[in-house]
Every structure is written in structure tokens, then in C-alpha cells.
Amino acid sequence: xxxTPAAGSPRSASVKDVAATAGVSLGTVSNVLNRPERVSxxxxxxxxxxxxxxxxVRNESxxxxxxxxxxxxxxxxxxxGNPFFTDVARGIELAAEAAGLSLFLCNxxxxxxxxxxxxxxxxxxxxxxxxxxxxxxxxxxxxxLSERGTPxxxxxxxxxxxxxxxxxxxxxxxxxxxxEHLIDAGHKRVAYVGGPESIGQVRDxxxxxxxxxxxxxxxxxxxxTLSCEAPTVAAGRAAGERLVGLPARRxxxxxxxxxxxIALGLLQQTISSGRTVPGDLAIVGYDDIEFAAAAAVPLTSxxxxxxxxxxxxxxxxxxxxxxxxxxxEQVVFTPELVARASTxxxx
Amino acid sequence: xxxTPAAGSPRSASVKDVAATAGVSLGTVSNVLNRPERVSxxxxxxxxxxxxxxxxVRNESxxxxxxxxxxxxxxxxxxxGNPFFTDVARGIELAAEAAGLSLFLCNxxxxxxxxxxxxxxxxxxxxxxxxxxxxxxxxxxxxxLSERGTPxxxxxxxxxxxxxxxxxxxxxxxxxxxxEHLIDAGHKRVAYVGGPESIGQVRDxxxxxxxxxxxxxxxxxxxxTLSCEAPTVAAGRAAGERLVGLPARRxxxxxxxxxxxIALGLLQQTISSGRTVPGDLAIVGYDDIEFAAAAAVPLTSxxxxxxxxxxxxxxxxxxxxxxxxxxxEQVVFTPELVARASTxxxx
DNA sequence: AACCTCCGGTGAAACGATTTAGAATCTGGA
DNA sequence: TCCAGATTCTAAATCGTTTCACCGGAGGTT
Numbered sequence: 157x158x159x160t161p162a163a164g165s166p167r168s169a170s171v172k173d174v175a176a177t178a179g180v181s182l183g184t185v186s187n188v189l190n191r192p193e194r195v196s197x198x199x200x201x202x203x204x205x206x207x208x209x210x211x212x213v214r215n216e217s218x219x220x221x222x223x224x225x226x227x228x229x230x231x232x233x234x235x236x237g238n239p240f241f242t243d244v245a246r247g248i249e250l251a252a253e254a255a256g257l258s259l260f261l262c263n264x265x266x267x268x269x270x271x272x273x274x275x276x277x278x279x280x281x282x283x284x285x286x287x288x289x290x291x292x293x294x295x296x297x298x299x300x301l302s303e304r305g306t307p308x309x310x311x312x313x314x315x316x317x318x319x320x321x322x323x324x325x326x327x328x329x330x331x332x333x334x335x336e337h338l339i340d341a342g343h344k345r346v347a348y349v350g351g352p353e354s355i356g357q358v359r360d361x362x363x364x365x366x367x368x369x370x371x372x373x374x375x376x377x378x379x380x381t382l383s384c385e386a387p388t389v390a391a392g393r394a395a396g397e398r399l400v401g402l403p404a405r406r407x408x409x410x411x412x413x414x415x416x417x418i419a420l421g422l423l424q425q426t427i428s429s430g431r432t433v434p435g436d437l438a439i440v441g442y443d444d445i446e447f448a449a450a451a452a453v454p455l456t457s458x459x460x461x462x463x464x465x466x467x468x469x470x471x472x473x474x475x476x477x478x479x480x481x482x483x484x485e486q487v488v489f490t491p492e493l494v495a496r497a498s499t500x501x502x503x
Numbered sequence: 504x505x506x507t508p509a510a511g512s513p514r515s516a517s518v519k520d521v522a523a524t525a526g527v528s529l530g531t532v533s534n535v536l537n538r539p540e541r542v543s544x545x546x547x548x549x550x551x552x553x554x555x556x557x558x559x560v561r562n563e564s565x566x567x568x569x570x571x572x573x574x575x576x577x578x579x580x581x582x583x584g585n586p587f588f589t590d591v592a593r594g595i596e597l598a599a600e601a602a603g604l605s606l607f608l609c610n611x612x613x614x615x616x617x618x619x620x621x622x623x624x625x626x627x628x629x630x631x632x633x634x635x636x637x638x639x640x641x642x643x644x645x646x647x648l649s650e651r652g653t654p655x656x657x658x659x660x661x662x663x664x665x666x667x668x669x670x671x672x673x674x675x676x677x678x679x680x681x682x683e684h685l686i687d688a689g690h691k692r693v694a695y696v697g698g699p700e701s702i703g704q705v706r707d708x709x710x711x712x713x714x715x716x717x718x719x720x721x722x723x724x725x726x727x728t729l730s731c732e733a734p735t736v737a738a739g740r741a742a743g744e745r746l747v748g749l750p751a752r753r754x755x756x757x758x759x760x761x762x763x764x765i766a767l768g769l770l771q772q773t774i775s776s777g778r779t780v781p782g783d784l785a786i787v788g789y790d791d792i793e794f795a796a797a798a799a800v801p802l803t804s805x806x807x808x809x810x811x812x813x814x815x816x817x818x819x820x821x822x823x824x825x826x827x828x829x830x831x832e833q834v835v836f837t838p839e840l841v842a843r844a845s846t847x848x849x850x
Numbered sequence: 851a852a853c854c855t856c857c858g859g860t861g862a863a864a865c866g867a868t869t870t871a872g873a874a875t876c877t878g879g880a
Numbered sequence: 881t882c883c884a885g886a887t888t889c890t891a892a893a894t895c896g897t898t899t900c901a902c903c904g905g906a907g908g909t910t
Contacts, residue, residue: 530870530890879884
């Protein structure tokens with residue numbers, strides 16, 4: 157039965173209260189909680205009974221104050237609305253669960269300020285470690301976290317001098333794969349649709365695109381860049397409208413999008429404005445999220461091992477937390493092009 | 504510059520250390536942190552300087568132990584991979600941010616055990632309040648949370664006797680809208696594709712479908728139920744295969760899916776197996792997630808005010824936390840059918 | 851009988867921040 | 881010189897849990 161304390165003071169029971177009702181000392185209650193094997197069965201049951209009767213809930217603040225550590229990890233994600241990141245999160249979760257830790261998801265939504273607020277709060281909470289897909293991987297706040305004792309693993313990005321573990325996919329290579337595929341299909345004018353430039357993934361994929369383009373000996377001005385405000389479906393639609401607005405002789409016959417959300421938006425706008433894919437415009441996306449294959453025209457996309465990315469990142473973090481001899485490691489996965497109708501089909 | 508403490512003891516600085524280096528008393532440091540207006544500018548700057556030099560990070564455990572409250576909310580979501588819930592989460596986040604609170608996202612992934620673990624942990628952390636889309640809204644653990652002083656708001660579900668605030672959308676009505684739409688289009692054999700039955704939304708939408716069906720005077724056995732293991736794209740594909748396996752005279756001409764993920768999977772399987780939508784099979788989804796409109800055939804779907812749902816839920820929670828005279832409230836939004844090509848187009 | 855070893859249990863001292871009462875110091879006017 | 885007001889100080893208590901040195905008794909060994 158639920159105990160309703162005198163109205164107005166619903167202060168929850170403490171170990172002291174439990175000790176009193178069970179008729180044992182405070183230390184014994186703590187032993188029941190933390191080293192039950194050291195307590196005789198009869199006493200243990202008496203204490204457990206008292207805890208149930210009083211509705212005792214261990215106070216994690218007090219516990220972690222005393223022990224100096226918590227049982228949680230956090231993943232600060234760049235965009236919780238992007239299925240790519242939720243798949244990464246799932247991989248992290250599996251590893252965290254296996255290690256008996258709780259995982260908190262925080263969404264920075266691409267905003268530095270929000271990311272900063274989350275990080276500060278997590279640091280104050282003394283989480284065991286933080287996984288982050290940063291808005292800007294060179295943000296000094298990330299160094300500061302690590303210097304002050306919170307292990308950090310960078311997800312889906314790498315850093316130059318790296319005093320961090322990181323897990324990433326080769327975005328430059330991904331960009332090359334996409335554009336080489338379009339060049340192979342005979343396209344001579346291609347748009348790279350991505351943005352904002354502040355996002356490293358966007359820059360790297362664009363860089364890969366340019367490399368492939370110039371190495372094929374094509375004139376640089378025929379690879380145009382369409383910058384969008386955010387890597388979202390809405391921004392993809394907007395980019396589609398700008399594309400239509402271009403004079404026909406400048407208009408690209410194919411678009412490589414920095415991610416699948418943009419690609420889906422662009423695809424949607426293209427079709428609903430009466431043009432065809434890939435006839436009027438071939439489209440390549442990036443991430444190969446589950447929805448890419450189910451799109452109006454199944455989307456050619458650059459696949460990343462999303463869940464493995466998360467799992468591996470969490471493993472690195474757990475190793476850093478647990479092993480004093482931990483060595484930082486930069487894992488780089490290789491992306492893979494998945495060709496579908498949006499670049500292959502008949503117009 | 505970063506302070507690297509003597510190797511092996513990276514214990515972070517406390518208010519006491521800050522006070523010592525700034526040459527002020529402990530109480531003054533506390534005032535700088537909590538009531539900066541009471542401290543003269545020069546002292547305040549001296550203290551802030553000391554904090555920066557020492558790399559002081561306030562210990563949230565100690566703070567919340569002493570004050571008895573934290574600065575965080577949590578949303579325990581049913582499926583972080585479903586864009587519907589991430590949109591709801593975004594609404595919650597906006598409200599939390601406006602109130603200066605941090606929001607932690609936890610994913611139960613449809614599993615009771617995982618949900619329970621998250622709830623227990625959040626309760627021990629003494630979060631200010633919990634928003635939850637529960638696996639089972641009648642789970643006694645939810646009552647227990649609330650009885651022991653953690654306010655809970657139920658999102659996207661309602662409960663009978665309700666001693667909780669809740670925000671939901673009328674799922675029975677949503678089911679009716681979907682099936683009435685199919686009946687209007689002349690369909691005489693319809694499948695309801697959803698699962699598992701343990702999810703209330705799935706049951707309610709199915710119930711609405713049945714109501715519309717029988718009220719139209721159609722024979723109950725012509726509304727068949729295809730139960731799937733989980734409300735996911737993969738399950739939708741699997742359902743598509745089972746549908747094909749039915750004898751032609753039993754095979755439905757339309758399907759109403761419990762959510763858009765299932766619908767997209769079903770759509771994808773239908774098209775890739777060479778049949779047409781809506782010619783061979785009309786499809787109605789539920790949630791109207793952003794990807795629904797961008798699907799192979801734009802998807803007719805039942806729209807819910809996702810973000811408003813989250814925002815309103817968070818507001819109710821904040822009211823419950825802040826206002827001692829708080830009255831529980833059950834908000835029910837009305838869904839709306841958005842008709843697109845998957846039920847309208849030419850075969 | 852004296853000694854040792856376990857086992858189960860005790861009680862006080864931390865952990866770090868906040869809060870409070872009451873006293874001390876400083877500033878600039880009257 | 882003295883006072884009012886602002887600012888800071890000292891010292892101590894408190895939040896709830898964990899930890900650790902210690903203790904009493906049961907049982908075995910010499």
C-alpha cells in the first residue's frame with residue numbers, strides 16, 4: 157500500500173528511516189543496497205520489507221556525491237529528427253545497456269548554444285562520459301570537458317590533433333563515390349546541395365565531390381554548389397525551387413545532396429513540379445536512411461554503418477572509462493554507394 | 504590555460520578551493536553562483552576569475568542534494584526511431600528550453616523492462632518531472648512514481664481514472680476517419696495492419712476502424728486484421744508479403760496501417776513486387792510524418808498535431824511542478840485526414 | 851583456558867554545495 | 881565624530897548515501 161505522508165510534506169524516506177523501521181543500523185541498510193551478500197538473509201529481508209513499506213527511493217544525488225561517479229552516459233546528437241542519428245543512438249544504447257548504464261539523449265538541434273548548455277549540464281551532473289556529434293568539433297568546450305575529467309568520444313566526425321577517441325565514416329570518400337557515380341552516368345553539370353557550411357560533414361562531402369569532379373577533368377564551374385540553411389526536408393524543397401529558377405543552360409542534370417533529408421525534399425519538389433527523376437534530374441542522397449528506399453523514386457544514397465558507428469563509439473567510451481591504460485583511437489568506417497532508381501531508372 | 508593537476512589526482516576544484524584562491528569566504532562564492540546581484544562587481548569578478556583558473560565545475564549532485572531539486576525533465580519515448588515521437592520531443596524541448604530546464608530523452612523502444620529501468624533511474628535522479636509515452640499506461644510503476652512525488656504527464660495516451668495530466672489525440676476517431684475515407688472510395692475488403700496489440704494506440708485505431716466498418720453496415724469478416732510484430736517499416740514489408748499470400752477472393756483492396764512506418768513498408772513491398780498503389784492496393788497511414796508526403800506514392804495519412812502535443816504536455820508538467828493548486832487535466836486533440844495519391848490517384 | 855578468525859553488524863566521518871544568524875568591516879554623508 | 885547602508889565574514893548545520901575502522905560473539909584450534 158502506498159504511504160501518504162502528512163499532507164504538505166511528501167519528503168521521501170531516507171536510509172535513516174529505513175534503518176529505524178527495520179531496527180538496524182544505517183550501515184546495514186547501505187550494505188543491503190550495495191553488498192547484499194554480506195548481510196544475513198533474515199536481516200536483509202527485514203530491511204527490504206521496510207524499504208517497500210516506506211516507499212524508499214535511493215537518492216542518486218547523494219549517492220553520486222559520495223562515490224563521485226554516476227551510472228549514466230549521454231549522447232548529444234546533432235539532430236534528433238534525422239533518422240540517421242537515431243540509428244546511431246540505438247547502437248550506443250545497445251552497448252550502454254549491455255554495460256548496465258543508462259543513456260541520456262540530448263538534442264543540440266544544430267545550435268551551438270544549445271549544445272553548450274547540454275554539455276555544461278552533463279558535466280555538472282558528472283556523467284561517466286559523453287558521446288557527441290558536435291556542431292563544431294573544434295569547439296574548445298569539448299577540450300575543456302576532457303581536460304576536466306569527462307571522457308568524450310566524437311561520433312561521425314574526426315579531429316586533427318586528436319586527443320579524443322572518435323568514430324567516423326570517410327565523408328570525403330563518400331562525396332567522391334556519389335559524384336563519380338554521377339559522372340559515370342554521363343552527367344556534365346551537377347549541383348552539390350548542402351548546408352550550412354558550418355557543419356563539417358557538409359564540407360567534407362562537398363570536398364569529396366569537388367575532388368572527383370576535377371580529377372575527371374571537368375570544368376569546376378559546372379559543379380555548382382547550392383547552399384541551404386539546414387540539412388532538412390524543407391530546405392531540400394527550397395533548393396529544388398532555386399534549381400528550377402536557374403537558366404536552362406546553367407541548370408544541372410543531377411544533384412548530390414549532403415544528406416537524405418535534403419534529397420527527399422528535393423525529390424518531392426521536383427516531382428510535384430512536374431519534372432521527372434532521374435530524367436530531368438538525377439538525385440543522390442547520403443546516409444541511406446530507411447526512408448530513402450521507400451521514396452517516390454527509390455533514392456540512390458551513400459550508406460554508412462549507422463548502428464555500428466554508435467556501438468563502436470560507445471565501446472571506445474566504455475574502454476576509456478574503465479581502462480586506465482586506455483589509448484585514444486580514431487576509427488574510420490568506409491561508406492558504400494547504394495544505387496537505386498533515382499540515378500538509374502528510365503526517365 | 505588548462506590546469507593539469509598533479510598526475511593521478513584529477514579531482515576537480517570545489518567551492519572551497521575557489522574561495523581560497525579568490526581570497527573570499529565560502530558563502531561569497533555561493534552568492535556569486537546563486538545571487539550574483541548581492542555581490543560587488545570587483546569581488547564577483549575576482550571569484551569568477553578564480554573559478555576559471557581552477558576549472559571549477561559546480562557539482563550538481565551536491566547542489567541538488569542540498570536544495571532537493573534538479574533542473575531537468577525527461578521524456579521517455581516509445582520509439583526514438585519513429586519521426587512522430589521525435590517531433591513530439593521537439594515540442595517538449597521548446598517548452599523546456601523556455602523554462603530554463605534541460606530535457607533528457609530516454610528510449611524505451613517499446614520494451615517494458617527498458618522503460619522500467621529508465622523510470623527507476625529518473626526517479627532516483629529526482630528529475631523535476633517525467634513525460635512518458637508508456638508501453639502500457641496502466642503500468643503500476645507510473646502510479647508509484649506519482650505517489651512518491653515525481654509528477655508524470657502521459658503523452659499520446661489517456662488513462663481511465665486519471666490522476667494524471669495527459670495529452671492525447673483521439674485515436675478511435677483517427678481510425679474512423681481512415682476507414683470512412685476508404686469506404687467512401689468504394690472499398691469492400693480492407694485490412695487493418697497494426698501491432699502489437701499491447702500498444703494502446705494500435706488497439707484504439709483498430710477499434711475506430713471497426714466502428715466505422717460496422718456502422719457502414721459492412722460484414723465484419725471483410726475487415727481483416729493483419730497483426731505485425733512491431734510498428735516498423737520492416738514489419739510493414741512483412742505484412743505486404745502476407746497480404747500477397749492471401750487467396751484473391753479474400754485479398755483486401757485497401758489497407759489502413761496503424762502508423763506511417765508500417766504504411767511505408769507496405770507501400771514499398773507492394774510496389775517492388777510489381778503491383779500498383781492505389782490500383783491494386785490503396786493505403787492509408789497514420790501520423791503524417793514528414794516522410795509520408797515524400798513516399799513512392801504520396802501517402803494518405805491521419806495527421807496529428809505532433810509538436811503541439813509535446814508543447815502542451817510540457818506546459819502541463821511545468822504547471823504541475825510550479826503551481827501548488829494544480830488541477831490534473833486531460834487534453835485531447837482531434838486528428839485530421841490528409842488525402843493523397845495513395846488512396847486517390849489513378850491506378 | 852587463551853587465542854585467533856569469521857561473520858554480521860555498528861557509528862561516525864566524509865562527499866560538496868547551500869543557507870542562515872550574527873558579527874565585522876567599509877563607504878560616504880550629516 | 882557618528883550613523884546608515886552595503887558588503888563580506890565566520891561558523892555551523894544540513895541534505896542522504898557510502899565507507900571504514902571497530903566491536904561482540906560464535907566457533908575452531910592449540
